[in-house]
Amino acid sequence: MAHVALADRGQALSHPHSFITKYVWSQDHKVIAIQYGITAIAVGVVALVLSGIMRLQLGFPDTFSFIQPSEYYQFVTMHGMIMVIYLLTALFLGGFGNYLIPLMVGARDMVFPYLNMLSYWVYLLSVIILMSSFFVTGGPTGAGWTLYPPQAIMFGTPGAEWGIILMLLSLFVFIIAFTMGGLNYVTTVLQARTRGMTLMRMPLSVWGIFTATVLGLLAFPALLVSAIMMTLDRVLGTSFFMPAMVSMGEQTNYDGGSPVLFQHLFWFFGHPEVYIVALPAFGIVSDLLSTHARKNIFGYRMMVWAIVGIGGLSFIVWAHHMYVSGMNPYFGFFFATTTLIIAVPTAIKVYNWVLTLWRGNIHLNTPMLFAIGFIFTFIHGGLTGIFLGNVVVDLPLSDTYFVVAHFHMVMGVSPILVVFGAIYHWYPKITGKMFDATLGKAHFWLTFLGTYSIYLPMHYLGFLGVPRRYFAYEGIDFIPQSALDLNTAITISALFVAVVQIIFFYNMIWSLFKGKQAGSNPWGATTLEWQTPDTPPIHGNWGPELPVVHRWAYDYSVPGAEEDFIPQNVPESEVDKAAS
Amino acid sequence: MITIVLFIFAMVGFAYWWLWRQRVLEKPWAEVGPKADTREEIGRISSAAKTGLMFFLAVVTSVFALFISAYFLRMELPDWSPVMKPEVLWINTGLLVLGSGAIHWCSKAAASNNLRAVQVSLFATGLFTFTFIYGQLMAWGQLNDEGYYLNSNPANAFFYLFTGLHALHLLGGLWVWSRTTLRVLAGVELEEVRLSVELCRTYWHYLLGVWIVLFGMLLST
Numbered sequence A: 001m002a003h004v005a006l007a008d009r010g011q012a013l014s015h016p017h018s019f020i021t022k023y024v025w026s027q028d029h030k031v032i033a034i035q036y037g038i039t040a041i042a043v044g045v046v047a048l049v050l051s052g053i054m055r056l057q058l059g060f061p062d063t064f065s066f067i068q069p070s071e072y073y074q075f076v077t078m079h080g081m082i083m084v085i086y087l088l089t090a091l092f093l094g095g096f097g098n099y100l101i102p103l104m105v106g107a108r109d110m111v112f113p114y115l116n117m118l119s120y121w122v123y124l125l126s127v128i129i130l131m132s133s134f135f136v137t138g139g140p141t142g143a144g145w146t147l148y149p150p151q152a153i154m155f156g157t158p159g160a161e162w163g164i165i166l167m168l169l170s171l172f173v174f175i176i177a178f179t180m181g182g183l184n185y186v187t188t189v190l191q192a193r194t195r196g197m198t199l200m201r202m203p204l205s206v207w208g209i210f211t212a213t214v215l216g217l218l219a220f221p222a223l224l225v226s227a228i229m230m231t232l233d234r235v236l237g238t239s240f241f242m243p244a245m246v247s248m249g250e251q252t253n254y255d256g257g258s259p260v261l262f263q264h265l266f267w268f269f270g271h272p273e274v275y276i277v278a279l280p281a282f283g284i285v286s287d288l289l290s291t292h293a294r295k296n297i298f299g300y301r302m303m304v305w306a307i308v309g310i311g312g313l314s315f316i317v318w319a320h321h322m323y324v325s326g327m328n329p330y331f332g333f334f335f336a337t338t339t340l341i342i343a344v345p346t347a348i349k350v351y352n353w354v355l356t357l358w359r360g361n362i363h364l365n366t367p368m369l370f371a372i373g374f375i376f377t378f379i380h381g382g383l384t385g386i387f388l389g390n391v392v393v394d395l396p397l398s399d400t401y402f403v404v405a406h407f408h409m410v411m412g413v414s415p416i417l418v419v420f421g422a423i424y425h426w427y428p429k430i431t432g433k434m435f436d437a438t439l440g441k442a443h444f445w446l447t448f449l450g451t452y453s454i455y456l457p458m459h460y461l462g463f464l465g466v467p468r469r470y471f472a473y474e475g476i477d478f479i480p481q482s483a484l485d486l487n488t489a490i491t492i493s494a495l496f497v498a499v500v501q502i503i504f505f506y507n508m509i510w511s512l513f514k515g516k517q518a519g520s521n522p523w524g525a526t527t528l529e530w531q532t533p534d535t536p537p538i539h540g541n542w543g544p545e546l547p548v549v550h551r552w553a554y555d556y557s558v559p560g561a562e563e564d565f566i567p568q569n570v571p572e573s574e575v576d577k578a579a580s
Numbered sequence B: 001m002i003t004i005v006l007f008i009f010a011m012v013g014f015a016y017w018w019l020w021r022q023r024v025l026e027k028p029w030a031e032v033g034p035k036a037d038t039r040e041e042i043g044r045i046s047s048a049a050k051t052g053l054m055f056f057l058a059v060v061t062s063v064f065a066l067f068i069s070a071y072f073l074r075m076e077l078p079d080w081s082p083v084m085k086p087e088v089l090w091i092n093t094g095l096l097v098l099g100s101g102a103i104h105w106c107s108k109a110a111a112s113n114n115l116r117a118v119q120v121s122l123f124a125t126g127l128f129t130f131t132f133i134y135g136q137l138m139a140w141g142q143l144n145d146e147g148y149y150l151n152s153n154p155a156n157a158f159f160y161l162f163t164g165l166h167a168l169h170l171l172g173g174l175w176v177w178s179r180t181t182l183r184v185l186a187g188v189e190l191e192e193v194r195l196s197v198e199l200c201r202t203y204w205h206y207l208l209g210v211w212i213v214l215f216g217m218l219l220s221t
């Protein structure tokens, strides 16, 4: 039987024409991707502003009267939650996943376009609910992004009135949105690949996004379950997590619940979440490095196995976030071991990235700079992770700025660098225009060096024992004046980095109108999204015929071929003609 | 957390086994040409909707496995006192078995193009399932009358949670069921509802399985 790609079966796609159906209620994966991307970046800017305000307080204590301790906690919480979930998860899966999967596997669209559209609007609803908590009595919750009970729902914690309820509701809605999108991404990868696109011919970006989505589908339920039980504790007075307590001199009605149970559930989601963000970044960075070094990715199969292996292992390490929760020490031993085992496939990936660069024909284009920057920050954050994975090292460092430095390096800065690299890389395809390369490079260097000057000093603060989630440090004996001065310096860097992002936004908007035409394949890349008949691709992506895939995604600098890249849809016979 | 870890092991094990069969050992750089996909060779291009449903059921299983994990962890704390199990649950279980049987019959009938049987069995499915949900509400009422309130003991809270969540999932299924039924009543070709009916069948069997696990767990603890 001739293979009919799923997207070509059934009725032909109808092409909507009015503005509303084309750009607002659109079922086109590319429009949905851009909607996801813009929304995620917009909330990301909110989170960035919040971090700037926090840094102002830490760098210049007693200067700003509008930042009180409770606001500080609310900002920490909202900043952390937005960055991890509403920015990075939504951007990598809803944004890049939506844009890249159908184009890269040669499909006309996602397999359930209607569900896909719904996914975006439900996501937007979750963002609106989250943002509305700034305007209710008591403001947003200040429980920390980990939302640990009992303090998360006890009065006395900022936002205990409405903030925490809105936060839980918003997470609930987000998870529904994610599930709708996620079912689409996995099913599209499994069912709608074009002829010749075997699993092992898929670009690593698709592998990363695909595996991350599977992780999300299995791990987000843990957040859902804990959010439901915590809502019941807060609203209906059950005692799933809430122990018997005296609050403000009065015995509460709670009795016998287990806060540690919440921690298990939360981190059963929380650790895989790190990889939900990291795996797409791994995949995308592999493609950027290979394309801009004009060399095939080193050890493709090992890269795939590492992604899949890391995905599996990420489910059995969660309790390394709980070394100080008083659990059985043998558990600590077990989880330290599994944590260190994950370092093996991760290290393999790092070696392979470096070996891809080795003797490559490196073009230091803007996306490439960000990709190489990622290798640095990721190695850095990965090494401190090995420190923290060991119980004896973690105990003194836990809840200090060392931890803040570690997780910002590994899951803050690193994925954000990949996000920038990816936006620059695919911008010519998405808009048809070329961005300004000089501004792009300036943006890279200022951001890269700037973030280093924020986070490198934080490691020293951590060694001194400076605790995280503190509003002020004055008058604490063991914290020397020099540490406070260092905080001022960090704040200046942080504000600098925040302001520098204006270059990026300016570049993106300016180039949209004034940029040079990019052409269909400005980087000379092999993957299918660069071979579309139109740039930007139109609804339906491909002309009358779907592309047929003849080779893997990394045929760069093939000996004997005239050009230094052979697109995936070029058959061997046509390559020979080109050979000199 | 044992339950959820076992579930994850099962999922990861299955995923790895499946990937293995997709020839993850092949050397993609060494082979050029429009190579046939394993999808074709195995000869089972199952439809996208079925794949989507399978993943959805994996998500739902993850939710229930996590609740069950939480149940067993919470049970070990001293304030736990088991909840009464209303007799009506046995009748409800019977109803759900009948509902599941009816939808199974329906998918058989749809396959053999028997319109009359499809109509009857669809109706029966709805009837049994709605009665099941009504019966679950009766169980809630009995518990409330006996003083087993939601917030008086975690065992009660879990009981309401499990039954409520399970019923909500059934309601989701009933929504698809009602759309399918309306289309059958509107007189569309049976061919066009066959897929919906098949998906409903899988979903009903699955939820029956979940209920049996939950019921068994509640009875034995």
Ligand code: HEM
Pocket: A048, A051, A052, A054, A055, A076, A077, A079, A080, A081, A083, A084, A088, A143, A144, A145, A146, A404, A408, A411, A412, A413, A416, A454, A467, A468, A469, A470, A494, A497, A498
């Ligand atoms: C220039 C960029 C950023 C700056 C200046 C910044 C700054 C901060 C500061 C000052 C804190 C609070 C530390 C404390 O008092 O304990 C914090 C916490 C946090 N940040 Fe960032 N951050 C940035 C980017 C990011 C990104 C991209 C992520 C994404 C993963 C992120 C994730 C978090 C998380 C999860 C927390 C912990 C929140 C909590 O303790 O509940 N941050 N950040």
Ligand SMILES: [Cu+2]
Pocket: A270, A271, A274, A317, A318, A320, A321
């Ligand atoms: Cu972790």
